[in-house]
Amino acid sequence: MLSWLWSFVKPYRTRLVIAAIALLATTALTLSLGQGVRLMLDQGFAAQSLDGLADALLMFGVIVVALSIGAYFRFYMVSWLGERVVADIRKRLYQHLLKLSPSFFEDNLSGEIQSRITTDTTLLQTVIGSSFSFALRNSLTFIGGLGLMFYSNVKLSLIVLLVVPFIVFPLIFFGRKVKKLSRESQDKVASVGAWAGESLQNIKVVQAFTREDLVSQQFSVAAEGAFSVALKRIRQRALLIALVMVLVMGSIAGMLYVGGSDVLSGQLSAGELGAFVFYAIMVAASLAAVTEVYGEVQRAAGAAERIRELLDTEPEIVSRADEPTASQSSKSESSDNLAGEVVFDQVSFSYPSRPAQNAIDQLSLSVKSGERIALVGPSGAGKSTLFDLLLRFRDPKFGQISIDGRAIDRLDPKELRSYFALVPQQPVLFSTSVWENLRYGRPDATEAEVIEAAKAAHAHEFIMQLPDGYQSFLGEQGVKLSGGQKQRLAIARAILRDPKILLLDEATSALDAQSEYLVQQALDELMKNRTTFIIAHRLATVAHVDRIAVFDHGKLVDIGTHQQLLSSSPLYARLAELQFNQSVPSVDSDQVLSESLQDEVIEASR
Numbered sequence: 132m133l134s135w136l137w138s139f140v141k142p143y144r145t146r147l148v149i150a151a152i153a154l155l156a157t158t159a160l161t162l163s164l165g166q167g168v169r170l171m172l173d174q175g176f177a178a179q180s181l182d183g184l185a186d187a188l189l190m191f192g193v194i195v196v197a198l199s200i201g202a203y204f205r206f207y208m209v210s211w212l213g214e215r216v217v218a219d220i221r222k223r224l225y226q227h228l229l230k231l232s233p234s235f236f237e238d239n240l241s242g243e244i245q246s247r248i249t250t251d252t253t254l255l256q257t258v259i260g261s262s263f264s265f266a267l268r269n270s271l272t273f274i275g276g277l278g279l280m281f282y283s284n285v286k287l288s289l290i291v292l293l294v295v296p297f298i299v300f301p302l303i304f305f306g307r308k309v310k311k312l313s314r315e316s317q318d319k320v321a322s323v324g325a326w327a328g329e330s331l332q333n334i335k336v337v338q339a340f341t342r343e344d345l346v347s348q349q350f351s352v353a354a355e356g357a358f359s360v361a362l363k364r365i366r367q368r369a370l371l372i373a374l375v376m377v378l379v380m381g382s383i384a385g386m387l388y389v390g391g392s393d394v395l396s397g398q399l400s401a402g403e404l405g406a407f408v409f410y411a412i413m414v415a416a417s418l419a420a421v422t423e424v425y426g427e428v429q430r431a432a433g434a435a436e437r438i439r440e441l442l443d444t445e446p447e448i449v450s451r452a453d454e455p456t457a458s459q460s461s462k463s464e465s466s467d468n469l470a471g472e473v474v475f476d477q478v479s480f481s482y483p484s485r486p487a488q489n490a491i492d493q494l495s496l497s498v499k500s501g502e503r504i505a506l507v508g509p510s511g512a513g514k515s516t517l518f519d520l521l522l523r524f525r526d527p528k529f530g531q532i533s534i535d536g537r538a539i540d541r542l543d544p545k546e547l548r549s550y551f552a553l554v555p556q557q558p559v560l561f562s563t564s565v566w567e568n569l570r571y572g573r574p575d576a577t578e579a580e581v582i583e584a585a586k587a588a589h590a591h592e593f594i595m596q597l598p599d600g601y602q603s604f605l606g607e608q609g610v611k612l613s614g615g616q617k618q619r620l621a622i623a624r625a626i627l628r629d630p631k632i633l634l635l636d637e638a639t640s641a642l643d644a645q646s647e648y649l650v651q652q653a654l655d656e657l658m659k660n661r662t663t664f665i666i667a668h669r670l671a672t673v674a675h676v677d678r679i680a681v682f683d684h685g686k687l688v689d690i691g692t693h694q695q696l697l698s699s700s701p702l703y704a705r706l707a708e709l710q711f712n713q714s715v716p717s718v719d720s721d722q723v724l725s726e727s728l729q730d731e732v733i734e735a736s737r
Contacts, residue, residue: 132428132435136259139216139223150208154264157201158271160194162279162413205264213260217252224248224441232447233524234483247441251434258431266424269417276414283407284399290386311433312364364430372419379415386411448523448544469550469631470500470535471662473521478530480520490516491527492685503663505673507706508682514666516685518634521664522548534632552630556637556666558621560609565594566601568609568620572628581627587657588623589649590616615643622650626657633663639672647672670703670710679703 140147225248236244280288330337330346337346390407393399480491491513498504506514519525520532523544532539539547552572560568569581576584581601585591593616597603609617622638638654639647651672667673674693681689681696681703689700696703 132432135435135439136216136255139219140212140259143212143215146208146212150205150212150264153201153205153208154268155271157198157205158268158275160198160201161272162275162410163194164191164409205268209264210260213256213258216259217256220255220438221248221252224252224438227442227444230446231444233519234447235444244441247434247437251437254434255431255438258427262424262427262431266421266428269420269424272417273414273421276410276417280407280410280414283403283410284390287386287390287407287411290382290389293382308367312360312367315360315433371425375419379418383408383411383415448526471550471631472500472535473498473632473662474533474536476531476533478520478527478532480516480525480527489685491520494530494685494687496680496687496690498662498664500662501660502678503658503665503676505665505667505676505679506682507667507670507673507679507703508688511684512682513685514682515636518553518636518664518666521632521634522551522553550630551632551634552625552628553634554618554621554625554636554638558609558614558617560605560612560617560620562605562607564599564602564604565597565620568605569601569624569627572624572626576627584623584627585620587626587653588619589653590619590623593619619650622654626653631661633658633661633665635663636666637668638665670707 228244228248277288277292330350337343387408390399390404394401394404475494475496478491478494479489481487481489494517506517508514516525520527521539523539526540534542534547534550561571566581569585570576572584573580582591585594585601594601594603603611605611609620612620618638625633635654639650655675663676665673665676670693673679677692678690679693679696680687681700683702688702689696691699697707698704
């Protein structure tokens with residue numbers, strides 16, 4: 132753990148040196164207090180001298196003042212290092228997590244990951260900024276005190292030193308157990324946090340199904356499991372501390388008996404014995420402190436392992452190393468002059484959980500620049516997977532996808548994704564204001580551009596009705612808005628991004644008929660001169676596009692216009708018959724939308 136942490140501490144070596152100097156100085160000053168005790172006893176009390184007592188106390192006071200100044204610098208520098216290093220670890224960890232593919236987060240609980248970013252790093256901060264300094268100071272005190280003990284009296288020092296092996300070996304033995312239990316305890320605590328976050332995030336479902344008692348019981352079981360593991364760890368640490376105290380205090384008692392006998396026989400002065408006892412107590416206290424802190428260090432080691440596991444996770448999606456990336460090549464096209472022609476060449480993909488079943492099966496499809504193409508088919512046909520492949524959230528097992536003749540696996544993922552704007556079926560909003568959510572599409576957008584995009588998505592009116600307009604806080608995942616309002620904000624964000632390629636995943640699914648009709652007009656305007664992929668289950672919303680691709684079980688079974696597919700594709704014709712309740716060979720999309728709007732108006736008037 133220390134070698135790993137050094138890479139984060141290394142940039143702040145100057146502050147570390149200052150902290151080390153302060154640490155050495157305070158340790159030396161602490162140990163020098165023993166000489167003040169010796170002078171007080173020998174030159175003050177034993178000599179019956181008031182001047183000697185005053186001189187000893189004056190020296191004692193000077194040492195205390197110097198010790199206080201050194202303690203200030205030591206505490207400040209070490210605490211600064213702890214906070215700074217943990218902040219760097221958190222930033223490095225979060226930046227690394229942002230590079231991992233979405234599949235990683237599908238296999239790992241978000242609450243578990245958050246626990247590593249917050250709880251585990253906080254534990255590291257405690258160790259770096261406090262416990263480690265405390266342990267190092269006490270270790271130096273132990274070594275320095277032991278040296279002064281031998282300098283003062285070898286015989287008494289050997290008596291105290293006899294118990295050291297009986298402390299070191301249990302320290303190592305119990306320390307390993309504590310480290311293992313600490314790692315297990317951290318995992319349990321993270322699991323509890325993940326479970327609590329998930330149930331509270333979906334509190335409406337929990338309460339709607341009246342499952343409060345069930346989730347409370349499940350949380351209790353998880354919490355008790357974390358408590359039982361923590362109890363085992365605490366028991367090991369308590370046993371170690373008790374053992375150390377018995378051995379250390381026992382050796383001091385033996386030393387006092389022998390030393391007291393020497394004082395009574397005149398072989399040792401009271402001051403020398405007092406100084407030796409002071410050193411012995413310092414050594415014993417420092418050893419006990421190190422023993423206690425050792426448990427904290429072991430906990431931190433377990434936390435460091437969990438953090439390093441995340442940092443060592445390699446991103447699945449990277450640029451091809453054998454080719455220059457788009458950002459490296461001087462001939463690379465910027466998003467401004469991107470045409471937007473997309474070609475799928477014999478693309479196949481299967482999920483790791485279902486390797487024998489292709490979600491996309493030998494897809495060959497060429498989409499011209501500016502073409503609007505709809506993807507339709509039953510649920511599980513591979514439509515959403517196609518979007519994941521385009522955005523390189525996943526890479527195909529076989530085949531190649533290219534944009535303007537360039538394979539996307541040779542493009543930097545960040546630059547590739549800058550070509551797209553995605554409007555997902557479930558709109559995603561962040562716990563911030565309307566303004567910040569819209570500017571997520573383009574952070575440098577002006578106020579006028581943001582408002583214009585909101586108006587184009589027919590969101591401006593309801594935004595102005597919010598308490599603080601564009602500055603209104605939306606709550607977690609936009610909980611303060613309706614589904615249709617959230618969808619319109621997502622569309623406005625895509626409009627503001629002004630992409631070359633649009634990905635619309637049921638972009639109007641959450642809208643009422645009136646809003647759908649209005650937003651559809653905005654999307655029609657937005658789709659002009661842009662390559663657009665539209666996932667749709669309602670055929671009326673895509674009947675007017677250039678081509679419709681029909682998918683079934685990961686295969687492209689047919690492609691053509693709406694009218695062509697009604698006669699050439701049995702699957703499409705069946706879907707059209709079910710949705711339009713008629714088997715006529717053509718459907719006018721605007722007419723269907725108008726009829727839908729009329730039906731809603733009639734229903735509302737009733």
